[in-house]
Amino acid sequence: MQLPDAIRGMCQMAELDLDDVPSIRIRKGQGNQDIYVELRAQNKKVRAYYNVGKGAISELDIRQLHESTNSSKLLDVANQLADEQASMDAFRLGLMDD
Known part of the structure; x- marks a missing residue:
């Protein structure tokens, strides 16, 4: 070939x-x-x-x-997941106000 x-x-x-x-x-x-x-x-x-x-x-x-040819969309998703995880950890530890 x-x-x-x-x-x-x-x-x-x-x-x-x-x-x-x-x-x-x-x-x-x-x-x-x-x-x-x-x-x-x-x-x-x-x-x-x-x-x-x-x-x-x-x-x-x-x-x-996807519509963006660079990895910024993947970074946005990863950052969003990291923020959600940090928020859940803070909630579980009682560090967040209700």
Whole structure:
């Protein structure tokens, strides 16, 4: 399998049409992973490691994208959960006014 075949396979696994992928990022992988390939479509991100020696994809990750392309939404949720946990702990210890 050549790299263009791997990209087509990634699209097939993610149920994307190659024409709907405006961004393809390719870089040297780390360790035993030869090439890192990332495809970004409007609502999905597909990441894979392509092993050149074997001519095969060794790892594939498909994710749905949310409206924000950075992790700030995840941080907001984590902070909200931390606040709720702290409030519950304070309530259990009797540190909150009723």
